[in-house]
Amino acid sequence: MIYTDVLVIGSGISGLSYAMKIAQQKPGAKVAVITKSDDEESNTKYAQGGVAVVTDFTKDSFEKHIEDTLRAGDGLCKREAVEAVVTEGPERIREIVEWGANFDKNEFQTYDLGREGGHTENRVVHYKDITGAEIERALLKAIERLPNVELLNHHYVIDLITEHHIPGESFDKYNLNCYGAYVLDLKTQRIKKMSAKITLMATGGCGHVYKNTTNPIIATGDGIGLAHRAKARISNMQFIQFHPTAFYSLTTGQLPLISEAVRGFGAKLCTASGEPFMHKYDDREELASRDIVARAIDSEMKLRGDDYVCLDCRHLDQRKFMEHFPNIYKQCKDAGLDMFRDLIPVVPASHYLCGGIDVDLFGQSTIKNMFAVGECSNTGLHGANRLASNSLLEALVFGHRAAVKTLERLSEDNFNYEQLLKIPEWDQEGMKVNEEMVLLNYLRKELQTLMSDLVGIVRSNRRLKLAKQKEEEIYKSVKEIYNFSILSPQLSELRNLVSVAFLIIAQSMEQTENRGTFYNKDLDKK
Structure with a gap:
């Protein structure tokens, strides 16, 4: 000990x-x-x-x-x-x-x-x-x-x-x-x-x-x-906060963040074709709280069928911008985009619990x-x-x-x-090394997909009910692997992610009104 x-x-x-x-x-x-x-x-x-x-x-x-x-x-x-x-x-x-x-x-x-x-x-x-x-x-x-x-x-x-x-x-x-x-x-x-x-x-x-x-x-x-x-x-x-402006990428996982301070500095949100839209959702426009901006972006993407919206920094003072945001400029430049010439593609991404x-x-x-x-x-x-x-x-x-x-x-x-x-020592006697890591990777991706598709920025009663069923299936599979496997970080992380998903889904189903980051479209009909 x-x-x-x-x-x-x-x-x-x-x-x-x-x-x-x-x-x-x-x-x-x-x-x-x-x-x-x-x-x-x-x-x-x-x-x-x-x-x-x-x-x-x-x-x-x-x-x-x-x-x-x-x-x-x-x-x-x-x-x-x-x-x-x-x-x-x-x-x-x-x-x-x-x-x-x-x-x-x-x-x-x-x-x-x-x-x-x-x-x-x-x-x-x-x-x-x-x-x-x-x-x-x-x-x-x-x-x-x-x-x-x-x-x-x-x-x-x-x-x-x-x-x-x-x-x-x-x-x-x-x-x-x-x-x-x-x-x-x-x-x-x-x-x-x-x-x-x-x-x-x-x-x-x-x-x-x-x-x-x-x-x-x-x-x-x-x-x-x-x-x-x-x-x-x-x-x-x-109550999961989705950051409105993560740098859009075709790959999943961690997306580079484009700080809210960039909008505070004067950057404007627009569609992929360059049309501003935040004025339609809130008087504060780009400086509205994150839940409002994230839902506005989600709405515009769904209305137009686009995969992203854009951040327009082309009108900003270049010298002052570079003093404040050198690393954000570099990360966009590394991706082949110049913030002073190009519109920067952004999407909402899970950001804060x-x-x-x-x-x-x-x-x-x-x-x-x-x-x-x-x-x-x-x-x-x-x-x-x-x-x-x-x-x-x-x-x-x-x-x-x-x-x-x-x-x-x-x-x-x-x-x-x-x-x-x-307190006893941890007992792993009789457990085996899990040689099929593909199972853990598959279950983790399945969990992330169901949460993104069914328990994202906009939810519904039907989506949450389906999410609950899918999460229970994944939980049973993970528990079965846990019962005979020597513990690994991958298995332990998956156990924790399944617990988190269960709590988000269960407490979303208990929520009876739309508040802050939580939005269930069926609650608006009541």
Whole structure:
């Protein structure tokens, strides 16, 4: 058994900032950060736009940011969570700057603030068009200096350890404790038992439950799948935000993102033949919230039978554009398109999960000593739709809040050490190596296709009913493979994706009104 005081699952902004605070404030505590890929590979790394935070109190205010967030969330945000994130944001930004993160400044040496859809003021602090990568770089560099933090790459979590895993233990499924996790070391192919007093889920999103997503390949809903099997409460899974403008490609998988900030800079959406259309859907046009823009694009594509719409940047100031978006320009150029001469083909793609593992105002889930922060959690900040660039801020604020509560728990030291000793090793006796990887690939593609076709931007009762039937068939096939196979990352990811699909479908069927990112065309008929 490997023992650690705090086990952090995930190495994005939420996991790393949380680990930093625990390690700094309790130098005697052992903190392990595990990730299934390299430590720098996370959803954070791909966040282009920036961090929405009030820094200019002459033009902006906390009240404006709160109201913009509540409006985007379409009446389903928890106001206390919104107020906490917005009002505590400036202090969290100050901290990561102290840790070494850089943000662009203007000629007056104040933050060069961008504006994105749904915001009534310029309030997005950024570093070029690679803000997430810059924050990730700074956090990793800072955390390397802490001797009590261990970063474990290529470690994949198989299951959370709760009373379910303790032989002969009677338990109440509504009053469970988390004792760590079973972890597959991808280099040795051995499953380790990692026990911990506190476990933090910071596993990111689930974009790869769909065919097209802006998320990296690691975003397979692992934290939500793990929490679902451990009987944590999970909600708002029906609210999937589709980013309106991913770079169109004939291939499936991760699509390059063209930041919303490009539209904030003045780019216009148009049809493939160059006709603008956003004026037909919202007075804010290109600066409407993401759910409105994504549905408008989806509608135009279906009306015209086109595979994409276009982003028109040809009229923009080239010098200023290149200062702000050098990497976006390069990615288009690499694909053979010049943003100042050509229309750029774009499509909506699965981008962000607004729901997730239910947590309180300190990131505590319904399983004791298991916290969840970042995209895998449902804090109540986003409601039915996330306001652009609120996610990195949420990760910092709730990472801090979860750290505060964790430090309290570690000081109280009311942990059941006897239970830790009862946890058995993972048993794979009698299991065989799955030699037919083609089955896993086939089932994963089947799942992604049904979710994209039947549970996408626009849903219907009929589509959801068919999706439920298809998902159940895939679940049975995956369970059969799991029952006789030695565990692999591919099989574990598929298990988690199936859990995520089940939750999205089930909670979509329970949703009785169209709100935010959720749209069922049959509900409009009532």
